[in-house]
Amino acid sequence: MRLINVKTYKLEEFLDYKTPKYAILSHTWGDDGEELTFRDVEEGGIRKPGVGSAKFLGSCRQAVQDRLGYVWIDTCCIDKTNLVELSEAINSMFRWYQRASVCYAYLSDVPSDDEPRKPSSKFCTSRWFGRGWTLQELLAPEQLRFYNSEWGYLGNKGTLRTIVGKITGIPHQILLGISELRSASVAQRMSWAGGRETKRKEDLAYCLLGIFGVTMPMIYGEGGDQAFLRLQDQILRTTRDDSILAWGLISPEKPLINSADQAGQATAGRILATAPSDFAHSGDIVCREQLSTSLNPLDISGGSLRLYLSLLTTSAGSVFGLLNCGPRHDPKRIVGIPLAQMASGASNEYVRPEGCHAALQPITASGASPRLIHIRNDNPSKKSTNARQQYWLYDDDAFAEVSLDLVDVSPSSCWDRDRAMIVSTLVPSGVATHQTLARFRHNDEESPDFVILLEVKQQDNSVKPECHVMICYRNTSLQELADKLQYVLQRASGRDSASNGLLHLRVALESDTQQPVFTIKPEVLSHPPDININIAAELRKSDLMLELVGIWEAKGQNNMEREELEQKVKDKGGRLERAKKERELVEDELRKLEKRRRMLAEEESNESEEMRLLGKKQAAVEARQEQAFQRWSHVRRRWDELYHINHDNHDYDLGEMDDWMPIYWAADRGYAEIVELLLTKGADLDVVNRDGWTPLIAASDKGHIDVVRLLVEKGIDVNAKDKGARTALWYAREARHNAVVQLLHRSGATISNDNVVLTSGSADTTISTAQLQRTLEGHSGSVYSVAFAPNSTVLASGSYDHTIRLWDASTGQLQRTLEGHSSAVSSVAFASNSTMLASGSYDNTIRLWDASTGQLQRTLEGHRSAVYSVAFASNSTVLASGSFDNTIRLWDASTGQLQRTLEGHSGSVYSVAFAPNSTVLASGSYDHTIRLWDASTGQLQRTLEGHSSAVSSVAFASNSTMLASGSYDKTIRLWESIEALST
Template identity: 60%
Template sequence: MRLINVKSFKLEEFLDYKTPPYAILSHTWGDDCEELTFRDVEEGKFDKLSVGWVKFRGSCRQAEKDGLGYVWIDTCCIDKTNLVELSEAINSMFRWYRRASLCYAYLSDVPGEDDPRKHESKFRTSRWFGRGWTLQELLAPKDVRFYNSAWGYLGNKGSMRAVIGKITGVPRQFLLGITELHSASVAQRMSWAAGRDTKRKEDLAYCLLGIFGVTMPMIYGEGGDQAFFRLQEQIMKTTRDDSILAWGLSVDESPISDPGQVTAGRILAAAPSDFANSGQIVSRELSTMSLNSLDLSGGSLRMHLSLLTTSAGQTIGLLNCGPGRDIQQVIGIPLAKVASGSDQYFRPKGCHAVLRSIIAPSASPKLIHIRNDGLSKKSADAYRQYWLYDDEEFAEVNLDLVDVAPRSCWDQERAVIISTIASSNGASHQTLARFRHNEGGSRDFVIVLEFKQQGTCTEAQCCVMICCRNTSLQELTGKLQYVAQKATGKRSASNGLLHLSVTLEFDAQQPMITIKPGALPYPPDDTVDATVELQKLDLKLELVGVLEEKGRSDAEEEELNQRTKVTNNRLEWVKRERETVEDELKKLEERRKMLVEEESNGAQEIRYLSKRQAEIKEQQERTSKRWSHARTRWDELWRIDGDEDGYELERMDDWTLLRWAADKGYVEMVELFLNKGADVAIANKDGWTPLIAASSKGHVDVARLLLAASGANADCKDTKCGQTPLIRAAANGHEAVAQLLLDTGKVDVNSKDNNGRTPLSWAAERGHETVVQLLIEKGADVNVKDKDIRTALSYSAGAGHEAITQLLLRNSATTAWLRETLEGHYHYVSSVAFSPDSKMLASASYDMTVRLWDTATGRLRQTLEGHNDSISSVAFSPDSKILASASTDKTVRLWDTATGRLWQTLEGHDSPISSVAFSPDSKILASASNDITVRLWDTTTGRLRQTLEGHNNGILLSGSGIR
């Protein structure tokens, strides 16, 4: 391998295993006079004004910047005058590019200011992407760096993968070397080269050697077709990949015409462009039989292949490959037999490969031979038969041959009609010959000539009819099957002027039959008039059409009547709803005015109350100070009098005063009494302690002082109702006091009063949501029942506190009560279904809609419209993502539950559908109908998978799904 020293510009030669790190250039060749050659570099002759010098110098400079001492350029490092060296270099090229440390892709037609990210960029239309050799130069190296005409850096293969992928069609995993190239099918790799070209046609094959990992000698002058044929031969020796035959792919099936009109084509492609539509074709797992190699010898391809015969008698070979996105389809190639009973086939010229659905297990592969040349064209002549006619003999009965259908069968120069025997057993080929009587205005005679293949025997037949002169043979040919039945076996006819009889003379040695005309002395018993028969046929078809149209009109009228009825009902309901809404709006407007007035009055009252509160607080502070002063003087006077017993008796009033101060929320007074040693646990005749009094009124600061005092009982109960401070605080909505009591850790959150009611029960009944939330967080039991067997949920719901009711339900409150009444449909509701995750409820109605409801809130989430008649059944997929609805309009519709978008409409039933059900994996949907069938549908594609028949009456599915 020769490399260029980037400093000396000299060529140096290395053995493969001693090659130093090097960069490699990828470029498009200009004119030969513009490129530097091996001799130029050897002799140091550099034309510094040439394009070749720009590429040479730029490569060396860039390699030196990148820390590399050598660079390889194909124009300079290969002696193209040495054919052996050239052949070796071409076979080694992929390996050399793969081993390179860096690859510089120099795009001479991309200007310096170009931005590859823009759609109008010159980068996207560069000649580099259309060159055959650059495919392997793009895929082989790990690091490809792109440069514009001024050697400005554009980006590398990784950073520009999206743009390059769109330009080349090469999938990302192969472009970045994540997946080895041999993992791509032959058809895929060929498709990447489909739009590329090379200066020499043979190079279009040679440039793909590395892509397929094969080698072969270079034979310039052999032609591009032959070079590509040899490439495919080498590929078939190394891989058993049927996709090598998946060329010429078309979405439309091209039927094979009569075998006699078919030209044999090649089984192998002529160029990579034949694979232009095969980029998505991947190989499938091979069966044991298919593991045999593809063997091309003697002009025939030997392979095991499953064969399919279509309803039209066409033979399709099913390859072990197909589109990667659909495993239910395979590639089918058209085939025709070389001769009846032979195992040799050819691929008809002009017939495309097609995609075939795998409906049922195909036949086992069998060994066949497929010709790869035009030799089988001769064998097509074996299907030809010749009808001879003598113009003079027909002239004797005043007849001239004026037309033949098909026209291509008539060889006027040789006075012969050429027909073709169909290769399929039992099939026939018919040719029509039109003879005209010399007398003007008379009807023409039409002779139907037919060959029919029955096993190994060929039977020739004919029949005679008459027709009007303006009846075309093309029209008659198209409808011959309806007319010929009546004319079968009739070899005579009369047009009024001539009573014609026709006989056939066979040649035992040659495929020739002579048509002999004769004049009868009297007319035959029955003459078939093709024109009259066609008129009868047209009339029958017209009558059938009228009946069908009437049936459609009647059905449409019935449907329109039904829809009109439903729409009228809907309009009446809408009108009533509008009137109701208008009434509500009037009431709401009146209510709004009243609330505005009430809000204004309330604001005035708040200002007054705030003012009074401030005045009262000042008064309380003055009273407290006066009280303190009076008590101090009272104590002093009692001590002066020295009556200790009277003093103690008078002090007992302090306990009542402490409870009074706690009830009123006088913090300073409570603190004073506590400092004087007042008993915090003292209670009145009903058992009310100062703490119960403070908790009941919500005086949190007082409660805090009392709880901190010695002897305080945070969970004490009164003697009248058995209520604790926590019950009183919860019942009156004093969240701060409840929080204070719970934080002590000394109260029972589920304590019960004499009626068995808990703090949660009281808070729920009186609508204190924040207190309910606090108690639940602290562990309150939401399902505790009192003496009346009522729970907190019962009290909340009974009082109409919706938010608290929902809060209790979310925290596992149990109830058997009615939770929601869902309204919105304006006709009968026929079916309901819960989603498996219980978050949605679907309802189906005769109003032709499905409604999705939120089970937590009862809100309407979606209204699904699209059916043309009442809906009979709904079902959720197990993952709750799809909803199926069945209707009497004979369709099933699949809906996206998240968006409400219609996903699929499944059509096929002949009667209303009564029920639907999903399979547990959501992949299959079953529909049951009054047409006495069950149909299985693929939920991903919407295709009908199976029709299950056997019931004798309408069907209804039950259960949560199908198995």
């Protein structure tokens, strides 16, 4: 290998294994007179005028900059006068470019101000991309740089890969060397050279040797076609890739020529392509998965290609051989190459018809097993390769003897006038019969013509010729007869003779036993045939019959249309009648509505008058009320004058009585004298304030024993409950007014909400009561929560065993077990009306149950983790739930709809409780805090801090004035002035 020393500009020769690092030049040849040759460099003539010196010196300068000592240039490193050296260089050139440290692609037609990335750039249209040799020079080197005519750097094939890929059609992974060159199919690699040219035709084949990894001797003068065929022969020796046959694919923009059109008279072409341009539309064809049959070699010998292929015969009779390759982006299709069976020879001998295109076929069409076939690759000949042509010979002299001349044939393409024959072609599309009409005319101008129907019937692999003789008028078109032949064929069939009045003619056929050749023989008869068919008259009869049929069909169609119209008229009449009735109903309804409107207007007027009268009455009542207030104020002043001294136990503050019932006010203040006076006057003992407190509850809560005694003696209900279901005895015990408690006990009051029992739940799976009355057993897991129904008849318990159990509070008998939760039940709570039970569970849900039937009413979902606590507001309209997900959710107890989500805690919410007046909701959390929320708006009112560990339980006092909290820090904290805290 010779290299140019970039400092001395001398040629130096190296053995292959001792070659130093070198750069290599890729370029397009200019005029031969301007290029530097091997002899020029040898003799030191490197400063020759023209582009050659610019390429030589520029390459050397760039190599010096790249710290390389040598460069290789094809024009001056190869002695082209030595054919052996030239052949060796061409076979080695791909390897030389591949081993180069860097390749300089010099684009002499790209100016210095060109921008390659612009679509209109000179770079995109450079001659370099259209030359054959530069294809391997683009692919072989790992590093390739582009330079303009002034040796200005344009970019490399990595940075310009998108543009270069669009110009060349080469995928990026091949261009950049990510994938090996051999991973591309033969068809793809051929397509890259499809639009390229070389100065010598043979070089278009020789420049591809390295791309396919083959070698062969150079034979300049053999022609481009022959060189390309030799190249393909070498490729076939090294690959099983049958995409080498996937040439001739038609452009998607052009219509496919149906090879069936040439099936009868296909002209043999080569199975191999004659130039890379034949692969112009095969750039997307890739090999499919290798099948066992595709492992068989592709072998050319004796002028034929031997290979295994599945064959597809289309509905049009075209035959395609299905290759093991297809479009990259359409795995459901493969390439089919057109084939035609040889007219003579073995059944597995085929040719590729000249002028027929390869076509994409569905992959399902390859279901047939591949079989071994031989495809001829001889030089193209114009000789017919198909036995489907039939030849009808007629002797002009024989017909002239009976005064007849052949004047027309249909189809006209079948008439070979020069050879005096009619050629018909059988179509392999399932058509059993092929027909040709021949028209013979007598020299008597008045006589009708003879028409001979030449017919070939296909039966299996044999053909049967027949002829039928008829006459027709001279002015009848033969094409018209051919178009309507089907209507008279049955009448004409089998008639071998006819008479035109002047000539009685019979026609016979003679067949050649070796070839599909039939001779038409005319014979004159002495008398006319018994049946003479005038095809024109028969066609007229047929036309009349068809016309009659058409008339009958039209009549039938008219009858159908008439009946259809009658039915539509009937339907429309019915719809019209219904519309009329509906209109009458609407009008009647409108009359009623108008009457109703007048009545409402009158009622509106009357109501307005009544409103006016009520307004007057209201004003009178307000006046009387004002008078009463004035009297009250006068009485208060008199009262103050009489009692305006310090009475330790009788400080009657009438100012606070303004908004209260007198009996309730007196009981709450402990004014026994006034209570007694009011009782004497018949005061109502059942009055309650807005919290449901009776006078007895108010007196018991404050410890006014004299008032309690007066009320009890008057028969007040000692077990009446407020809105929180608490009794007077409960409040007395809470306030530790023992004397009142004893008095109430003696009067029949009891200790708890049901005034009987206090219950407890335990991890020992039992439920027990204070002053143990009984132990309730049944749960199979720890009992996490118990709750009495407000009516004290039922006790509910929630357990780790996923169930809720309802017990008879008086007997301890199990009433029913409520099942549905998929995890432990952590909390149970009754609505204030005792009809509804809520349960919270570790399964993230709350369930609402009918407390009387045990039926599940609805499941409330929304929490993202376990539900630890549930609580009803005292009015039972709202249900609160606290969860491990750090939130409290408020639900509509009647519909189960989520009303709002309260967020603010940074830890799990262990306990929730409503104040008895239902205005405030308290929540205790793992984050050590208690939070107070506005129950109606969900707004956070205040955060109570003080516990040093999780708050596990919160509870309001019955009068809403105190909140208790229990914590894991072993303390209970009491928070006062809750009313103030919540505002």
